Every structure is written in structure tokens, then in C-alpha cells.
Amino acid sequence: MVEGSLDPDNVPLLIPASMLAAFAYCPRLCYIQWVHGEFQDSAETAEGRFQHRWVDANQDEVPDDFQPFHARSVSLTAPQAGVCCRIDLLEGEGNKVTPVEYKRGEAPKTPASLYEPYLIQLAAQCLALQENGFSCQEGMVYFIRSQERLPVKFDVALMDRTKALLATLRNTVERGEMPPPLQSSYRCDRCSLAGICLPDEVNLLREMDAEKGRQGNLESEPKEEKVRMLLPARDDQVPLYVVGQGMTVRKRGERLEVWSHEEGKINEARIREVSKVCLYGGVEITTPATVELMQRGVPVLHFSHGGWFEGICLGMSHKNVELRIKQFQSAGDEMRSLSIARKIISGKIENSRILLLRNDPEVPAGVLDSLGRLAGQAEGALRMQSLLGFEGAAAEIYFGRFGNMLKCSQDFSFQNRNKRPPIDPVNTVLSYLYGILAKELFSTVLAVGFDPYLGFYHQPR
Template structure:
């Protein structure tokens, strides 16, 4: 962790204190290279038993054969600890130089790096030298003579000597003390400013350095647009290539074949309906009585892929996720903040105002003649939500805005008669109703809201928040209150927008529903079209209203949730909702 701290104190805090980890090409490659080292074994002569070390056998050598010790012992992946300086380290290799006197053995720690030799004066990076020097300090505390280490650059097949001189040891001791102080204080260090390290950092998508700093500056007393205001680099992934796998075939069975998931029709036919590599799947969504084997569940959990369960009608039953995030610090902050009602209402105001603003935007974009009065009322309602001083007032404002919005929802629906999908001159939507939805439009709205609930529940788990402890929606058995909070601002621009598109483009028509006892639900085939349109909407890119870069809606879910997490831990003052124009 010392090398991470040397690279960036915030990185060390995220990884060590908050247990955040995200694999990157660099980390995976590095892991593979180290595996090669771990496969090797060898002897490591105990300094205290040096006198008995004569019968130690030599280990197999590798391409980094010590240059100055033809008869050295080599041990791989050695875990060491030194209580005196409070360090534990796993050293890739330790070479014990052949002893020629009664002195303690001289050892040389070796670290493997996947890259070639870096273009620096020292021919190594500081975090690498610090890591090596820390191993040297541990070995010295354990009684060995250790005056230098070696970095072996795999791509260059070259050993670089790192002498443990005084400046390096002083710097290492300083970093050790600073790292301990950071952990004792328990505050996450600020992000680096415009650092070229960030785009290469595996945690950049979790840390959000530019975004966090931008929000901090926007919310501070710093005058608007100072020269120092950071440019926000698009260094987070703007799209996630993995997509959900939806399975709705009744009694279909999902199994694992090699590194892929295979969906088969029910016995006795057992025909392969679909096969997807697991690396291409972001979540598995089971609609109705789809079967999944225990082995497949284990494999999905291991690969960090959640499994969501829905009824055929679209009721979101629940989720199987890998073990909850280890970031207990964040969940403690979440529960403490939720109990503080004066804090909770600030968050609730932002969610509600964001939703009303986006309702207004959707009407403005899709209604052929949105009444000025309605747009003005919704703008006023968003302002009122921002200033509501009690939850009762906020609920009243939200309810009133919803009534105005849904009174004009029908105006956004423009089914084209030539497509013959909807009855001509029949109002499609009168008012919002649910449980059960009493018309096709309400059935689709409820279905889309259930999918959003699922996606924000998954996102809460990904970020390390408890989806059941909300700020606006109150905790209630089985209700993912935080997921419902977070999705508020996305209801109009994702769920409602998908429904409007499906009707106006004729992708779904009146014949695509079944009706039982006055309640409506989509048939299986149209449901596939519905899900495809929903996923296309999530994959579409939008300019982030605060950060100004293009980002998919799906990725926006995580960015907004991570920003909320920064508010909960006190790093950012207030939550800024996601609104579009």
C-alpha cells in the first residue's frame, strides 16, 4: 500500500480504508506476471539460523538471474512483517547472497514490473523504489544485511539496481508516517489536480477526481469560473460494453459452459436458445419461472455479475449479488446521514427538484404545444421543491407537480394512424394508476419504473451503498428506498421517454397486451421489443449537465450514485441532480 500512497494518497485511502478495487488492463496484466513468480519456490535462509544454512538448496533460476551472486539462494513470494516499523510486505523474490563470513546473510529483494524501463533519470518510478525500500527496511529489522534491491522490468528483461541510500530511506520513513497518520485521521485525501497519473489509475471511475473537484469548487465560496477551475477530462469510461442478459422463456434453464452462459429450452427438447460469454454480461435478468443452476449462480457471483428476478408481469422480486462492498465506512455514513432529518431533506429536495425539471423538459420536447402555464407551473414547482422546509411540504409539491405533468402526458403521445397500432382518436392515457395498471400505457410505465428500480438497486450495491436506506423514501420492509430516491430524476427522461418512443414509433401497439380482470400486461414477444428500447435508451449518450462530457445514461447512474456517496462522506457539500435541457 506504500507504493500506492506514494503514487497518490487518495488511491491508498480508497484501496486500503474503503476496500475499493477495480481491475484494469494494467492490474490484470501485472497479476498475470506475478503469478509466474509465485509459481516458483525456493529457500530463504533465516537470519537467526544462519549458522545452519549450509544445507540450503538452490532454487531454479529465471531470466533475472542475480548478476553478482552466482551461487545465491532464491525464494519467491515471501511474506514478511516487521512490527517495529509496522509493515507487512510480500516480496516477489529474495536473493540470499552466498555468505563468506560469520556475518548475517546479505539479501536482495527483487520486485517484478511488467513494463519496460521507465524513461526517468533513476530508470525507475518512485513508488517502485519506495516499495523496494520498505522491503529492505523489513529485512533489516529482521536482522539481515540489506543494502540494495532490484527491479526487474519484464518487457526490457533488465535488472535495475536500487541502492538503499539515505535520501530513499528517509523518504520511505516519511511516507510510512504519513500513511499511518492518514488512516488514523480517517479522512479521504483530496483528488490530485490535473494529474497525468489519473487517466492511468485503475480507480479513476470510482474516484472521479475531476468531477469531485469540480463540484467542490462549484459549491465553495470560490467566485464563479475562476482561472483555476479545472477542465474535466473524459477519463472515465463513457460506455460499458457489457450488457444485461434478459431471459423470459418459460422454464428455460441457464447453465455455464466454459466461460459462457447458455440458455436452453425446457426438457425434453433442451435446445440452445442463446449463448453469451460471461465477460460480455453486466447482469442477468430472469423474467418469470426461468431456472438457473447453483454452479451458475456461484460463477456469476464470482464474476461480480448480479442476478435480478422479476415476475412475468414485471414485479421486481429481488436480486442476488456478490458479497456486499467492503466499504463499511460509506454505509456507516449513509445510516448516520439518513437519521439526520435536516440532512436528509436536503438530499430529498435535490431528487424531487431534479425529477420535476426533467418532467418539464420531457413535456417541452415531446408535446406539440406545451401550454406555457403548465411549463411555468412546473418551473415554479421545481423551485418550491428546492426550498421546501419539511418533508410534508416536499411531498405536497411533488404530488402537485405529478398531477400537472400526468394531466398533459397524453399530449406527448402521437401514435401515427397509418401504422394502425393504436385506435384512432382514442385518448391513450387519462391518469397515472398502478397495482394493477388499468390501461396499456400505465402497464408500460410501471414496467419501465420496475426496470429502473432494478438498475439503481444494482448500482447502489456496486457503489457500496445500502439500497434499502433512503433519504426521501422511508425505509420499509422490502422497499429499496435509496434506489427509489436515486431514480426519481431519471423517471421522466428514461422510463417515460421509453414509453413515449414505443407508442409514437409504433414499436408497441394495442395488440401487444393481454388484459385480465381490468389489468394490462405486455405479451412475451413485445416485451422483448420493450426491453431492447429500454437498453438502447440507457446506452445512448448525453452531455453531462455539470461536467460537460458525453456519457451514456447507464454510466450516469453510477456517476450520480458515486457523487451522492461523496456527499454522505462529507467530501462534497450537496447533491446535484442530473437534469437535461
């Protein structure tokens, strides 16, 4: 079992109310967070935590007397109901109490439009309060941005739904099976765990398996139109590149500072706005900065002076073991690996054809036809060896015309592709950019939870 994850044979007696709310939102999200111990901040979750900070700062106890009281951050356990919770604010008089749950953002227009997970979280708190001898008929959701409260009645339907969800969640965890992703849900678009959960990709693989089962055909593939178009998320963070002999990256509070031996501090960046730190050549980084970045899941990448990707420093890797098992199974399945590799290579050849079409004003029609034909052959390749051949032939044609795409050809010329080491300026820039691309893909693959050393095309020998 991975440290920090739950053992399905030993599910805790108490389910946190917040996890039950997550289960109501998306069973898979709850499983990834609670069972795998994964959490990934998004702009929304970071803002929510920031707005919530003063609620979490103090922990009060409920007084014994019968005076009206307001107690913050009250922790309760309820072994019979099987739930535990931390109530943001508990208001009451005597044993009559009202839990108040704080949420970021603005209140909806009516209580009927309240999000179900908010109702479930409050109802779970109600179960804990009742088991501890309190009388509790109603809760409140307080919206921090609009500073409004909306009431939640603890009626029979809500309490029954909450108890049923508790039983289903316990059963799900005991079975040890991660629930499938939601199908084409708006919730996935804003989910901070989408990069770990991979809803579209996992659903596609599930459909492929189902299709296989239906047709009994090992090489069957899904129809293209079933794949939802992927839109890259807006970057809230950007990479920090540090190039220069004798530079040091240090941490100071919430910032990274770049220092030079000669000039002192020359630049700085907010850590929460940094997606990765790329260090070129003799740039150093201090241990506090490294540890802080590891804790936040921000990779530190090391490059040679010439831009060669040397390695990566990352915190604890993802615990999404099912994903890696699926990757290894797919990599060990020759037909599935071939089907993925065919798409990659035919797409690559098609892209090179389009680049020439757009940027080489004198490209002969025969060159474009050849690339189009090779892309089609790659799409239907029956063996990995043939695929390597189609890719090599396409690269030769593409780089044969590459020099014609250079806009300032009076200063730069390109005869052929050479590397390790590149011997002319154009090949040097190409190698540098390939290094950056390799780094981007390597860190992306790691960030998602895959093993970057096991691919579907270039197989281990």
C-alpha cells in the same frame, strides 16, 4: 469488527510492501484495500493479474550456495522494519541480490519518470532483504508489455521516505480513521475503487461540513461551481437478460450458458464481460453459477414475468462502514435530507419540462411555465410535505401532456398514468421500464455500499 477487515487496536506487525506502495499512491485506497479488505477489479487490474500469472505460478527458495541464481515469487518477512513482501524475481550471487518487480504496461522513457509507488515497493523489499542478511543496492522494474527493465537505486532519500511512509501508514491504521479522498486527482479517474470511495461525493460532503462550520448556518449549501462534473465510466461489462419460461443459466468454465428444456444450449456469455444477470419469470440459475457470480460481485436480479423487480442475490456486501454511518447520520438530519431531496425533485421536474419542450410539438407555454415554477418552488421547499406536493402537482401536469409525446399515436393512446396493474399498453411499457430503472438504482446503491432502504426523501414511518 467486520470479518476480513483489520482491527485498529491490533494492527499486524508486518505491513505488506504492496500495501505500502498503495499508500504512496493514495492513502485512502490503501486503507480501503487493507483495512476494509475491499478490492474491485478494473480492466487494468484484471489485465495486470493476467500478465502477472506466470510470475505467481511458482515459488522458489533462495539457494544456500554462492552460485548465481534466479528465484521467483520469494516471500520474506522483516519484523524489525515491520514489513513483509513477495518478490516477483530475485536475482543474485552469494548474498548480493537485486529484486525485480514486474509491472504491466510500458516502461517510461527514463528511470527518473518511474512512478513513486514502484520505487517504494522495491525499497520495502530492500529493507526486508537487508534484514535477512542480503546486500542490496539496486532494484529493477520490469515492464511486461515493452519487455524493458529500469533500475532503481536504493539511496538514502528513498530509504528514508519508505521508512517514514511505513510509520505513517501504521499510525493511520492505529487511529482507525479513513484518510480523505484525493482532491480532483487524475488518479481517481482510473481508480477501480472510485465506486466505493466516492471521492467527489465525500469531498462535497466535507466541504458542506466545513462551510457549515464557517458560517454557523445549519442550512448552508456549497456553491454549485464547486461540484466537479461527473462523467460515467465506460462500461467494460454489460448486463445479461434472460427471459423465457423453462430457461436455465449454467456455469461452464469462464462462461455462463443459457439452456432451454426444448432446444438445448441457446446462448452463452463470458462471465468477466457480464455486469449483472437479470432473470425474468420462471428462469432458473444453478448453484455453481450463483456462487461464481457472488464471488465476482456480479448481482443476480429476479423479476416477475411482467418485469416487477422481486429481489437481488449478491455476495458479501461492502465493508465501507464509514459510508453507511455517514448515510444514516445524513438521513437522520432533517435539514440535510431536505437539502438533498430538494435537488432530486427540482431536477426531476426540470427534466420533465425539458422532455415536453423537446417532444410535445404543441405544448402550451403555460404548461412549461408551471413546471418551471414548480421546479423553483421544490428547490426552495421548507418542508418535506411541501416537496411531495410540488412533485405530485408536476407529475399531474407532465402526464397530462404525456400522450402528445408519443410518435405513433395512431397505434397507442395515453389517457392517464395507471399502475398495479397497468391497464393499457403504454402504461404497461412505463411500468416495465420503471421496474428496470428501480433495479438499476437498487443494485447501484448496493454496489457502492449504501443501504438502499434508507433514503433522504421517502423517510421510514
